[in-house]
Amino acid sequence: MEGRRPLLHGDRRRPGQPRRRLVLSPPAVPRPADQEPCGLLARRHGGRHTGEAAVSRAYDLVVIGGGSAGLTAARVAAGLGARVALVERARLGGDCLWTGCVPSKALLHAAAEVHAARRVARYGLPAATGPADWQAVTVHLRAAIGRIEPHDSSVALERLGVEVVHGVARFGGPRHVDVEGRRLVFRHALIATGSRPSLPTVPGLRDAAPLTTDTVWDLDRLPDRLLVVGGGASGCELAQAFGRLGSHVTLLEAERRLLPAMDAAAGGLLASRLTTEGVEVRTEGPLRAVRLGTAEFTDTEGAVRTVEFDHLLVTAGRMPNTDGLGLEQAGVLTDERGLIRADARLRTANPRIHAAGDVTGRMPYTHVAGVQAADAVLGALLGLRPRLDYGAVPYVVFTDPEVAQVGPTAEQAARVHGPGVRTRLLAHEEMDRAVTEDATDGFTQLVLDPRGRILGATVVGPRAGEAIVELAHAVRLRWTPRRLAATVHPYPTHADGPWLAALEEVHRALAAPRSRVFTGSLLRLRRGVLR
Ligand SMILES: Cc1cc2nc3c(=O)[nH]c(=O)nc-3n(C[C@H](O)[C@H](O)[C@H](O)COP(=O)(O)OP(=O)(O)OC[C@H]3O[C@@H](n4cnc5c(N)ncnc54)[C@H](O)[C@@H]3O)c2cc1C
Numbered sequence: 297m298e299g300r301r302p303l304l305h306g307d308r309r310r311p312g313q314p315r316r317r318l319v320l321s322p323p324a325v326p327r328p329a330d331q332e333p334c335g336l337l338a339r340r341h342g343g344r345h346t347g348e349a350a351v352s353r354a355y356d357l358v359v360i361g362g363g364s365a366g367l368t369a370a371r372v373a374a375g376l377g378a379r380v381a382l383v384e385r386a387r388l389g390g391d392c393l394w395t396g397c398v399p400s401k402a403l404l405h406a407a408a409e410v411h412a413a414r415r416v417a418r419y420g421l422p423a424a425t426g427p428a429d430w431q432a433v434t435v436h437l438r439a440a441i442g443r444i445e446p447h448d449s450s451v452a453l454e455r456l457g458v459e460v461v462h463g464v465a466r467f468g469g470p471r472h473v474d475v476e477g478r479r480l481v482f483r484h485a486l487i488a489t490g491s492r493p494s495l496p497t498v499p500g501l502r503d504a505a506p507l508t509t510d511t512v513w514d515l516d517r518l519p520d521r522l523l524v525v526g527g528g529a530s531g532c533e534l535a536q537a538f539g540r541l542g543s544h545v546t547l548l549e550a551e552r553r554l555l556p557a558m559d560a561a562a563g564g565l566l567a568s569r570l571t572t573e574g575v576e577v578r579t580e581g582p583l584r585a586v587r588l589g590t591a592e593f594t595d596t597e598g599a600v601r602t603v604e605f606d607h608l609l610v611t612a613g614r615m616p617n618t619d620g621l622g623l624e625q626a627g628v629l630t631d632e633r634g635l636i637r638a639d640a641r642l643r644t645a646n647p648r649i650h651a652a653g654d655v656t657g658r659m660p661y662t663h664v665a666g667v668q669a670a671d672a673v674l675g676a677l678l679g680l681r682p683r684l685d686y687g688a689v690p691y692v693v694f695t696d697p698e699v700a701q702v703g704p705t706a707e708q709a710a711r712v713h714g715p716g717v718r719t720r721l722l723a724h725e726e727m728d729r730a731v732t733e734d735a736t737d738g739f740t741q742l743v744l745d746p747r748g749r750i751l752g753a754t755v756v757g758p759r760a761g762e763a764i765v766e767l768a769h770a771v772r773l774r775w776t777p778r779r780l781a782a783t784v785h786p787y788p789t790h791a792d793g794p795w796l797a798a799l800e801e802v803h804r805a806l807a808a809p810r811s812r813v814f815t816g817s818l819l820r821l822r823r824g825v826l827r
């Protein structure tokens with residue numbers, strides 16, 4: 297949809313909204329086992345255990361799941377004046393707050409500081425050596441979570457007029473959800489139940505009790521030898537973070553490169569950076585078996601290789617939380633992976649029920665979950681037809697260097713648009729800000745369609761996550777590099793990458809033989825006039 301409204305689509309926090317409560321002493325990261333039993337919660341929130349479900353007045357919207365998608369949906373719907381209930385079985389805040397974006401970015405920040413401290417000898421200061429203090433690192437992670445959590449809390453939602461219902465939700469029919477003995481009748485419902493880590497079927501893997509992104513935060517000490525299985529976004533971020541903190545890390549990826557879904561050069565560049573930092577990168581083949589602290593995989597030549605580890609962390613993808621939801625009773629369909637089937641407006645097979653977030657499998661990121669949720673609410677409650685342009689949604693892997701992408705890679709674009717697709721590459725040796733920071737391992741690449749419009753882009757380097765934003769504008773608005781180049785950028789910034797790449801394209805176009813005919817004639821004419 298053109299002209300999106302930022303307030304409705306803001307995902308985590310509305311601009312300018314004050315934080316309501318500051319947690320001064322960091323809370324422990326609660327585990328599911330620490331949570332109150334559902335029965336107690338159900339009683340506290342008005343459920344009755346009489347055998348018969350207690351039926352409430354119909355809600356305009358019942359939201360199932362209190363993660364990035366569900367929270368945004370509830371806030372937007374309450375803001376419209378709707379009668380909203382949000383059901384959460386565990387902790388409000390979902391994956392992003394407790395086990396995803398927030399702890400992983402806090403961990404990467406701690407690791408970056410440790411990494412910098414190890415490198416200060418070149419400025420005449422004593423360099424830090426040895427492993428970081430894991431307990432101190434987790435204090436930082438918990439503090440970050442603790443400062444964001446109040447915004448996502450029941451108190452904050454209830455202040456907005458959302459009724460928060462604690463317990464496991466299950467559809468009992470096409471128009472109602474049952475929660476711990478209570479029946480919530482709805483005009484519309486939103487499924488925002490998210491996803492969880494999936495474990496590949498590998499002999500011995502489950503017996504090895506692998507860590508996942510749900511549990512790695514509960515480690516009580518820094519692993520000595522950590523094997524990370526899966527070189528996607530989670531695997532790369534966590535491998536680099538643990539390596540910098542002092543673990544000996546092996547990163548095993550089934551495909552031939554890291555971040556296989558992203559630009560090939562980006563994955564290669566990240567692999568060489570991780571290797572330089574001491575991470576053993578094995579992009580050779582899938583994990584085949586695990587036994588007694590040893591993992592087996594087959595290398596590119598077909599030979600069986602082994603890696604020894606103390607801790608095993610599996611980051612090999614995620615699966616949707618759709619089992620046990622009573623989808624059949626609700627008339628909602630899923631695909632073979634369990635993802636909710638929904639149309640472009642996020643309506644499921646039951647038009648009263650929408651879906652948003654990871655459970656849809658479409659770009660599983662927090663910012664997408666929030667926008668989908670807001671769109672679904674506007675569609676359900678107001679009959680509007682917002683439509684997210686997924687081709688213009690940027691995403692970022694927060695390693696050092698950051699890897700940011702919007703739209704298709706050159707390979708993907710060529711498959712759709714044919715041989716007329718071109719790229720314009722700017723190596724970051726050409727970018728003075730990168731030179732001043734000794735961070736020239738990176739590049740900005742524009743992917744241009746046969747008509748010369750910006751279809752996609754990759755940025756690898758510091759602050760790539762910030763630099764990609766203007767390229768997302770360019771993709772969404774179908775800009776040419778000339779259009780992008782017309783805005784003057786401050787010097788020297790990391791935003792220079794997109795600008796210099798666009799300027800390079802403009803200058804090359806000016807120097808092309810066809811343009812030279814025109815510029816040459818104009819020059820000769822002006823020489824004649826101004827003799
Ligand atoms: C390590 C890691 C790092 C990440 N980093 C980033 C990042 O930097 N940027 C980014 O954009 N994305 C990141 N992500 C992805 C991001 O966390 C997810 O895309 C996002 O949290 C999905 O939100 P959601 O609302 O769809 O699901 P969730 O946050 O998973 O919320 C779903 C909620 O539904 C509840 N629920 C499930 N079933 C029921 C039921 N039957 N009844 C009641 N409640 C139920 C769950 O308890 C949960 O709270 C990261 C993910 C991981 C794993």
Ligand SMILES: NC(=O)c1ccc[n+]([C@@H]2O[C@H](COP(=O)([O-])OP(=O)(O)OC[C@H]3O[C@@H](n4cnc5c(N)ncnc54)[C@H](O)[C@@H]3O)[C@@H](O)[C@H]2O)c1
Binds near residue numbers: 611693
């Ligand atoms: N910065 C971010 O925005 C960020 C960070 C982390 C995670 N996430 C989100 O969380 C989701 C999950 O991330 P993820 O990294 O777990 O999943 P992913 O699907 O992105 O990557 C999983 C990787 O594991 C590999 N793999 C699968 N089975 C394997 C095996 N048996 N042996 C070796 N390798 C194997 C796959 O080839 C793939 O590269 C992603 O979809 C992503 O959107 C986002």
